[in-house]
Amino acid sequence: xxxxxxxGGGLVQAGGSLRLSxxxxxxxxxxxxxxxxxxxxxxxxxxVSAISRSGTYYADSVKGRFTISRDNAKNTVYLQMNSLKPExxxxxxxxxxxxxxxxxxxxxxxxxxxQGTQVTVSS
Numbered sequence: 540x541x542x543x544x545x546x547g548g549g550l551v552q553a554g555g556s557l558r559l560s561x562x563x564x565x566x567x568x569x570x571x572x573x574x575x576x577x578x579x580x581x582x583x584x585x586x587v588s589a590i591s592r593s594g595t596y597y598a599d600s601v602k603g604r605f606t607i608s609r610d611n612a613k614n615t616v617y618l619q620m621n622s623l624k625p626e627x628x629x630x631x632x633x634x635x636x637x638x639x640x641x642x643x644x645x646x647x648x649x650x651x652x653x654q655g656t657q658v659t660v661s662s
Contacts, residue, residue: 541565541651545633548656551623557658559618561633572638573609573616574649577629577658584632584646588618592640601627623660630655 547559561573572591578584588607589596595607604623609616616633634649643649 541568541571541635543633543635543651543653545631545653545656548631548658550659550661553623553625553660553662555623555660556619556621557623559620559631559633559656559658561616561618561653563614563616563635565614568614569611570638571635572643573607574634574636574643575607575616575618576632576634576646576649577627578632578655579626579629582629586644586646587631589643590616591638591643593642596642596644620658623658625660625662627658628660629658631658 542564543561545561574589575587576584577587586598590607604621606619632655633653635651636649
């Protein structure tokens with residue numbers, strides 16, 4: 540069982556930056572693939588970014604602006620978000636699953652989810 544807790548959301552102006560953090564419980568964090576997803580009002584939850592043994596992955600909408608990274612010593616994954624746009628406004632969720640060394644970019648692939656952190660980008 541893994542518990543994940545997101546932090547770092549907030550209100551930022553367009554063009555600004557935020558760094559989200561996701562702290563995970565457990566002693567086997569390195570065995571897990573980690574993903575970031577987001578859900579805007581009235582929309583389905585969508586993939587943002589993921590990190591696994593096979594590499595890092597990004598949605599086209601955030602490629603070049605967002606960077607995912609992890610610190611296994613701290614059981615934490617980060618999402619650095621630069622050049623934020625109003626359309627990035629959403630609740631951002633962190634998720635975890637056992638890493639099988641392949642891209643994990645679908646919501647249904649993940650077993651453990653955090654409660655989410657709100658990101659609001661004003662124009």
